[in-house]
Amino acid sequence: MRYVLTKLGLFALTLWAAVTLNFILPRLMPGSPLDAALAKLASNGVPITNAQRKAIEVQLGSPHGSVVSQYWDYLGNIATFQFGRSYSDPTRTVAGSILRALPWTLLLVGITTILAFVLGTLLGVYAGWRRGTKADTSVTLGATLFAAFPPFWLGLLLLYVFAFKLDWFAIKGGYSEGLSPNWSPSFLNDAVQHSILPGLTLAVTTLSGWVFGMRNNMINTLGEDYVTFAEANGLHQRTIALRYAARNALLPNVTAFGLSLGAVLGGSVLVEGVFSYPGLGHLLFEAVTNHDYPLMQALFLVLTVSMLTAIFVVDLLYARLDPRVRRA
Amino acid sequence: MSMLQSVSQPTEAAAATVPVGPRRALPGPVLFVTRAFATLWSNGKARIGIVILALFVVIALIAPLVAPDSPTANDFTPYAGPSGAHWFGTTGNGQDVFSQFVYGARVSLLVGIAAGLGATLVAVVLGLISGYRPGVVDHVLSFITNLALVLPGIPLMIILAAYVQSRSVWTIVLVVTFTAWATGSRVIRSQAITLRTRDFVTAAVFSGERLGRVVFREILPNMTSLVAASFFAAATAAVMAEASLEFLGLGNPATISWGTILYQAQQQNALLTGQWLMIFAPGFAIALLALSFTLINFGVDALSNPRLREK
Numbered sequence: 001m002r003y004v005l006t007k008l009g010l011f012a013l014t015l016w017a018a019v020t021l022n023f024i025l026p027r028l029m030p031g032s033p034l035d036a037a038l039a040k041l042a043s044n045g046v047p048i049t050n051a052q053r054k055a056i057e058v059q060l061g062s063p064h065g066s067v068v069s070q071y072w073d074y075l076g077n078i079a080t081f082q083f084g085r086s087y088s089d090p091t092r093t094v095a096g097s098i099l100r101a102l103p104w105t106l107l108l109v110g111i112t113t114i115l116a117f118v119l120g121t122l123l124g125v126y127a128g129w130r131r132g133t134k135a136d137t138s139v140t141l142g143a144t145l146f147a148a149f150p151p152f153w154l155g156l157l158l159l160y161v162f163a164f165k166l167d168w169f170a171i172k173g174g175y176s177e178g179l180s181p182n183w184s185p186s187f188l189n190d191a192v193q194h195s196i197l198p199g200l201t202l203a204v205t206t207l208s209g210w211v212f213g214m215r216n217n218m219i220n221t222l223g224e225d226y227v228t229f230a231e232a233n234g235l236h237q238r239t240i241a242l243r244y245a246a247r248n249a250l251l252p253n254v255t256a257f258g259l260s261l262g263a264v265l266g267g268s269v270l271v272e273g274v275f276s277y278p279g280l281g282h283l284l285f286e287a288v289t290n291h292d293y294p295l296m297q298a299l300f301l302v303l304t305v306s307m308l309t310a311i312f313v314v315d316l317l318y319a320r321l322d323p324r325v326r327r328a
Numbered sequence: 329m330s331m332l333q334s335v336s337q338p339t340e341a342a343a344a345t346v347p348v349g350p351r352r353a354l355p356g357p358v359l360f361v362t363r364a365f366a367t368l369w370s371n372g373k374a375r376i377g378i379v380i381l382a383l384f385v386v387i388a389l390i391a392p393l394v395a396p397d398s399p400t401a402n403d404f405t406p407y408a409g410p411s412g413a414h415w416f417g418t419t420g421n422g423q424d425v426f427s428q429f430v431y432g433a434r435v436s437l438l439v440g441i442a443a444g445l446g447a448t449l450v451a452v453v454l455g456l457i458s459g460y461r462p463g464v465v466d467h468v469l470s471f472i473t474n475l476a477l478v479l480p481g482i483p484l485m486i487i488l489a490a491y492v493q494s495r496s497v498w499t500i501v502l503v504v505t506f507t508a509w510a511t512g513s514r515v516i517r518s519q520a521i522t523l524r525t526r527d528f529v530t531a532a533v534f535s536g537e538r539l540g541r542v543v544f545r546e547i548l549p550n551m552t553s554l555v556a557a558s559f560f561a562a563a564t565a566a567v568m569a570e571a572s573l574e575f576l577g578l579g580n581p582a583t584i585s586w587g588t589i590l591y592q593a594q595q596q597n598a599l600l601t602g603q604w605l606m607i608f609a610p611g612f613a614i615a616l617l618a619l620s621f622t623l624i625n626f627g628v629d630a631l632s633n634p635r636l637r638e639k
Contacts, residue, residue: 147622150618262481267482293490296490311478
């Protein structure tokens with residue numbers, strides 16, 4: 001219980017620090033994002049109401065009011081999910097755009113992370129177990145090579161070969177044009193078809209972390225006395241590898257699960273941009289292109305909070321898996 | 329003090345290679361670098377990495393000799409596919425892609441090395457202080473490190489780069505430095521904690537050495553491999569980040585780099601016009617450069633962890 005409380009306190013503190021950083025960053029920067037924002041809105045022919053001006057000011061830092069009162073307004077806005085209006089599409093609120101994009105990214109990132117974790121861990125177990133053999137070398141070198149690929153570049157190549165040249169997959173989007181998102185089997189099938197290429201890109205480029213983590217853990221675990229003891233007892237090689245070594249080697253990899261989400265989320269920004277996949281990454285991609293500062297800031301906040309939450313949940317799970325953590 | 333160090337730590341790579349006594353053929357640092365290089369070279373993967381990296385460095389240095397045209401000359405037929413005159417085709421502005429590709433090596437190497445050094449410097453200083461000063465200092469620094477570690481890197485870089493108005497390579501170097509130091513710092517901190525209680529450090533403290541000397545001259549040399557590892561890791565991240573930011577259009581489009589070639593290619597729909605080399609070549613070069621850093625890091629890992637050493 002004490003472990004949970006400590007973790008909860010740390011989670012709250014980190015959350016506060018991240019939210020505050022998000023408040024400070026635009027205020028440290030030279031130039032006024034506010035002026036840029038208002039100019040952008042005006043150039044779109046949008047009449048700027050006082051309420052809208054105030055929302056933007058609070059998000060980006062305004063010359064009015066003390067920093068403390070600005071900070072207070074900002075916290076209040078976040079607590080009530082008021083992120084103001086998007087500049088690129090002033091008819092939409094930032095919160096609305098994010099809510100629409102969120103499920104797409106959750107599914108894409110969630111499924112690819114689990115896929116990469118399972119596949120990478122299995123490959124890592126295999127490479128660690130067969131350490132020093134040709135199989136180990138090819139797994140390690142292959143994983144190193146794929147990790148060196150910039151995700152957006154791999155995405156572009158897959159797009160060129162499988163969507164443009166071979167025409168196996170759609171060239172852009174999360175679903176075919178003319179459809180509207182619903183839960184019918186035909187739509188889901190269409191959505192899955194669209195998510196295969198971006199998912200593959202993300203999974204392949206994030207695989208290596210799991211492979212190396214697991215391989216190194218395996219090598220260290222295989223040097224332990226209980227493995228030698230199991231060998232001396234004449235147990236099957238496979239039993240030793242999977243039930244003795246891999247089970248214990250898996251623990252450190254579980255903690256990496258939360259952190260790795262950051263890499264996948266980061267990669268998804270560019271990959272979703274390349275595939276025009278309607279998730280958070282694509283939204284950020286567009287926000288950057290359109291200098292849409294409120295959207296950018298809110299997205300950064302959402303991405304950070306999701307990462308912190310994922311890490312917190314993983315920490316709690318870890319305590320269930322490893323009793324030593326609870327006692328410490 | 330050097331005596332103590334080499335007596336109590338005979339197996340530590342750094343202690344063993346810092347020469348003792350007045351009769352030495354080469355200055356200490358040179359000898360150290362030569363030996364570290366020899367150890368790296370003996371690792372097969374690291375050797376491949378060193379060769380690839382050396383190749384890129386040479387190309388970057390003699391770029392004017394390799395490139396057939398000036399990278400900024402725009403008097404060629406635009407949107408041309410690969411041909412004998414323009415190996416990688418031309419851009420929509422009529423520039424020779426191959427020449428841009430050759431010159432692009434300079435920016436990628438510069439950003440990789442500069443941001444790698446910057447991030448490593450921050451990691452070493454914060455990690456050492458945090459590890460050697462338990463209590464409030466360590467708590468605060470560890471919290472900052474953990475915070476930097478859990479913030480999503482690429483989105484943070486995008487936000488920073490979007491807010492900073494000036495568009496130059498150095499902006500990207502700063503942004504990457506700011507976001508890439510945390511992992512290294514954490515590793516260095518934990519190593520500093522284990523070294524803090526070793527005999528040779530206690531001896532140095534009791535012989536009245538100043539804090540700075542104890543931390544930077546006694547402890548630091550014993551984690552050379554960790555520092556090198558965090559440099560290559562940060563350099564890899566920097567090369568990737570530079571390409572990503574420029575691909576997003578957050579760099580200076582006038583810079584000639586692999587990232588800006590990809591940005592132009594994307595803007596001009598190079599895939600649809602059949603200029604696939606304009607996308608394939610720079611991305612492949614980025615992958616190769618990142619690969620070379622990672623491969624060298626295999627050798628560095630093996631320096632510090634004998635279990636990972638190749639037989």
